[in-house]
Amino acid sequence: MENKSQHSSDPEVKKLGELIKHVRIAMLTTRTIDKKLHSSPLMTQEGDFNGDLWFLISKTSQKVIDINLDDRVNVTYSSPLGKYVSITGIAELVEDKEKVAALWSSSYQEWFPQGKLDPNIQLLKINVESAEYWDSHASHISRILEFAHIAKGGPSKKREHGTLDLNH
């Protein structure tokens, strides 16, 4: 809990939290057993971001198999307003009934009919290592900010530049 408040006060964490706050579906990319990259959608959480990302997934999902083989993942947030976020992090499969209860909403009932105690619920935590953020306008995409080691509490490397950065 100490960590939580520490992270929330970091300007980088706050900024990233604002960027992803209203994006309802994120895409998680994992590496499969045959070394291919695969993405799938995840419902995002409504609570405040404090430096880690949390999701509820199914214990029987392909993601669980992939993460057990390779925990280095990426999560992207594409907002209808033209903002694009890439988060590089380490995935962790967590067992924590209190955390599940805190994240639970009725939207999950359809997939986990037994509710927040459904034994098929798997908590997924992403320990954020770095993040980048782009803004797109009529005809171009600019990279706005790049954070490194965002969730590690150490000194962050922050690059901010107004140069256009399409497809770079």
Next chain:
Amino acid sequence: MENKSQHSSDPEVKKLGELIKHVRIAMLTTRTIDKKLHSSPLMTQEGDFNGDLWFLISKTSQKVIDINLDDRVNVTYSSPLGKYVSITGIAELVEDKEKVAALWSSSYQEWFPQGKLDPNIQLLKINVESAEYWDSHASHISRILEFAHIAKGGPSKKREHGTLDLNH
């Protein structure tokens, strides 16, 4: 060119083409030298999809370094209408001035000031191996279709199911 028309007539290619047609920005995920996954936005093409994806990127981009190390990539399309596509494929860095000219639009002028002959332009082709597509509604995400070996001309494995598949 024979391949092109062959691919375009495949129902899977046609369906995937419709799904990605109106998404202006895709996210490309690559694997970096330190084995982390990184994503970045790409402007998509307006032309018809025939089984391969094409993009114009910069020769000096991080993507080029990543792809030279590991060509197994993923491209996602998140549409504001709540449709999510994951494409697993093999990236190829191609030199083809005619193809660049065919894909060129004035939107690129800003990044490639010398126009379609700018020496910094790198053609990126994604040979699509498989694709999946989800549709999201008010409170859930359903996986609608899964194609394998979509661009290889061989028999495709197609799964279609109406079961809800959130976070699976």
